Amino acid sequence: MNAEEAAPAGPDLSGIPPELSRSMYRDMLTARLLDDEAIALQRQGVFPAYVSLRGQEAAQVGSAAALDTATDFAFPTYREMAVALTMGVDMVGYLASHRALWHGGLYDPMESRFGPVNAVVGGPVPHAVGWALGESLRDGPGCAIAYFGDGASSEGDVHEAMNFAGVFGAPVVFFCQNNQWALSVPVEAQVAGGSVAARAAGYGMPGVRVDGQDVAAVYEATRAALRRARDGGGPTVIEALTYRVNPHSTSDDPGRYRDPAEERRWRERDPITLTRRALERAGHADTDFFDAAETGARAFCEAARDGVGNAPHPAGSDLFSHVYREPTEALRRQQRVWRDEVGP
Amino acid sequence: MNAEEAAPAGPDLSGIPPELSRSMYRDMLTARLLDDEAIALQRQGVFPAYVSLRGQEAAQVGSAAALDTATDFAFPTYREMAVALTMGVDMVGYLASHRALWHGGLYDPMESRFGPVNAVVGGPVPHAVGWALGESLRDGPGCAIAYFGDGASSEGDVHEAMNFAGVFGAPVVFFCQNNQWALSVPVEAQVAGGSVAARAAGYGMPGVRVDGQDVAAVYEATRAALRRARDGGGPTVIEALTYRVNPHSTSDDPGRYRDPAEERRWRERDPITLTRRALERAGHADTDFFDAAETGARAFCEAARDGVGNAPHPAGSDLFSHVYREPTEALRRQQRVWRDEVGP
Amino acid sequence: MTELAVPADQAATATETSMQQAVNAALRTLLAEDPATLVFGEDVGRLGGVFRVTDGLQAEFGDRRVFDTPLAESAIIGLAVGLAMNGWRPVPELQFDGFAYPAVDQIVNQMARMHYRTRGAAPMPITLRLPSFGGIQAPEHHGESLEALFAHVPGLKVCAPSDPADAYGLLLQSVRADDPVIYMEPKARYWNRRAVRLGEPDLPIGASRTVREGRHATLVAWGAMVHRCEQAAELAAEDGVELEVLDLRWLKPIDTDGLAASVARTGRAVVVHEAPLTAGLGAEVSALVTEHAFASLRAPVQRVTGFDVPYPAGPLEPQYLPTVDRILLAVQRTLEF
């Protein structure tokens, strides 16, 4: 699918409560501004690197908005900043991962029910299945959602996870953001057959392709999958067709591998613009709302930016603090060596 | 699919040259008798263990008979004795693997174009894709075929291999013998969705289910897949529905996990009996042929049995001989330690 | 099955216990004492495991607590990680040592560091049971020794019992621990019985056990090689050489003090393992002994190990594995140094 093929009308918000559609817009806008801040922070040398989610806000916010943050659990990879935001994760703690203060971030993943940032493509997907199985073993109400990319779908772990989920009927949603690129490799050189959703049938589970620029469609698809999982219907694959309009990361140079015209075409299907128009069309929001949303988002981002910029470096002793829950004498000895020779 | 669902008529040999149908029968019968010999050798303590292929002769012989042994290359796992036989592999060398004389067997896998016995379930499947890609990179005529089980289909490697094959359009056939069991786990607790062939669509390649007790159907399906691959049409998944009527290995006790009635039902669909009837029906063979086939098979098996029984143990120095093609001084030193302290 | 003969003084009697039974009993105890404990893996349910180590557990605790998984090692560990994050105490099995390799990413990149990554938020009380080591003339990939790999990984603890009593005690300790543990079961010792009392762990995690006291040199081993060292010590005693035998038990953390104390007394050490020589755990033992007992050390630590070759097929196994003779030759070298 390319940019043009998608429904030109934009999101249909008629099935979505107005307050929810507004809050999704607010989250998308906030994520966009925070993404810009993060890129700026990288340029200023505060972040060693950053991975932008620009263009994927509808896919992330729409899916995350469907979660019940009291019962569900999301397993991200590394580009899910807008999911974190939507779920109410402490964004200073989230961005701390990009400032390289702590690999997994400094928020509490157990309390926020948004797993730690995970740099292994495909790696967290089986965790979502394990978590979901754990929920069904105690007849709990929660569902897991695993976020991964089109590139990640090539990894063995994703297959093994889907097969386990199918066999166990685990309440899990496999949410693939097919942003058309895995670093420099386009989806047609990555995903045999061209569709991640099409893999689902082979595991006897539903596979849904959804316009990832359409926040309403993403929300509805995720909600349906979660409802199905909660009702004992087992796993679903959702493939949100979207686009990584920015470079893979701030260190990347897409000029080497793709046509800027493609980027431009997708930038025109900007999910935030589309959502704004839909809100206007549906009469869910007026200029005051958009102004307030922008003001609020800006304030939020400034606070997050300052928060992460001013966050202290981890203590050197933190090297040793969390290796074990029950520390060993051998490691304590090494900590003494560290204290004597390096730190604190 | 269970035993009864399969076509009761048995193989339709009308599309198969009589000589080929006879030779497939001969190979199936020989494999059966050799399998019996191997089980006997295990009982006598000559083999530490053995994995029987009984019941899977049609799936193995039918697929292997479709190969061009001058150009193609087969990648087995550990239960493909009848494939080896059909391809003309030195069976003393093959059985040597089961006598534990050498893990990979003592035949020459490069010359016979039948890869070494490989105990890692799923592990050799990507090799077949690499081999096939290598063939197409030089515009060679050969195809690769990967043999694996229903259980192996759960491994990440099989997925990664299929995806690679699809992306590269590699001339490879993924031949799954779905014998309904992976050790103690039945296919319904192993393969989400229930069908390995159904996975193919998700990679944009054809997936074919075939009655694995029907040697003609297996042969035709494999031939078609190979022709397609040779013509640049890329990979195919074939799932041959068959049954492991014996225990997983001579160390196994299926009484712990499955109903003997199921075994019995499948024993009644014995592929050799079905093929014999089909040969008779088609007028491809008479009693003289069957008598001669049996006599020939027995002679072959006796020779193989004696050959493997009498084969010498590997020399202790063989521990060191093949580790590297260009040996290191460090390893030579260890060999001297071995010579002084253990061997020869 | 094993090529190690059962010594006469340990001949089976009705009341004696094999390691296979001891591990089974420990799992039963653990499943009974904590409803969060789960046992799963390939063929561990209905079959009771290829070594019958999980025999009867599914019948007793139900198929929610003890269950079969599809055949995919990486997902088995990934599943354990997710279950742990949801409050469970997983005890996955990987069927054989050589089939732990497909799970190495989930073990190293996920299980071992999820606790660290989350600054202690995510609990990770997983015990990976891994039938390990050689000596049973098994097919390829069924005789590997992965302790050096795992001991190198930050965040893991690693142990290997050498007899039924330790198998029981160490498994209780491992599963109750709130950190990921690799519990390596020496297949070659599954069926050897000893008249032992199965009881609570006797020493803390990380403590070694002196199997036999001696004053001329220290033999250091774990798993099945402990028994082989005992045999060597027995023979050496006939010649008046008194060998101390130290069962390391814990391969991470290693009992440095115990090692150093023994070598401080004996002045000499021989470390024995099945894994290949280069970068094996024997190197770590050698380095630790040298670092912590250099002044007492009268000869370089000797390593008696497998060779740097792939684990061989049956008939070559006795040529590959450390023999009693090789152990005694090393003892002689260190005594004559």
Add this chain to the structure above:
Amino acid sequence: MTELAVPADQAATATETSMQQAVNAALRTLLAEDPATLVFGEDVGRLGGVFRVTDGLQAEFGDRRVFDTPLAESAIIGLAVGLAMNGWRPVPELQFDGFAYPAVDQIVNQMARMHYRTRGAAPMPITLRLPSFGGIQAPEHHGESLEALFAHVPGLKVCAPSDPADAYGLLLQSVRADDPVIYMEPKARYWNRRAVRLGEPDLPIGASRTVREGRHATLVAWGAMVHRCEQAAELAAEDGVELEVLDLRWLKPIDTDGLAASVARTGRAVVVHEAPLTAGLGAEVSALVTEHAFASLRAPVQRVTGFDVPYPAGPLEPQYLPTVDRILLAVQRTLEF
């Protein structure tokens, strides 16, 4: 990017070469000299690799010789095994050290032993290029040191260059060798330039290189730590302590004779590596030195290594990696022993 400052005497000039350029040049030489050589991996084609190490190769040699694969490390190595069996000479890249873990099964169970398994019938001339080690403040899994894991695996050879000339020579040697080689590129040194001549390998596989001569103690290192040892030696020289710096280059096989000869002269050794201490390759070096130079050894071999903790995030990196200070403290300990 790297946190190691370029020393003044190596400041970039037009004719100097970085390691990144040297590896690129070696690949170009190899692709040109043998039409069976193939370069592939994630993003190595159009992009030219995340470190631009394969820059321009696809344009020059075409997309049959240099190509991108899907994102699946196990299949990349499996592909290499199959290609090798069909007569090719594969040079796969895995993008970062930490993403070699998913490929460990194919590396250990397949690539490393296919030649052995087939009694020499199947050729396996694969060189796995692995950007390795830390020092660039990268995300998680981008700073791992896997040499101990690989050096333990029978059938593999392992090397790590420390400067552009070695990077070029060792890569020629690795790819031309008919055995599987793990070639570990120290990312932290990619951009450091040296005025060197890129030429044919100077020494056989397994030979170490004396980077600096000295007589009071031997520093042993590989990869980026060689440079750090040179810095330490420079400082020590100001105090009249002459340190020999040995670049191991080959981590399997290890140059035991070279090590022993150096320590026989100096009587003291310090081994330095980035990987965690326990069961790191430093233990092997320590054991080898002790075994082969015990009589000359005047102090236990000192190990200066990373700690037994997961490789940390940026600000903690300098606290984790061996520092010049820690190296000098170890030198002092060994001198004062």
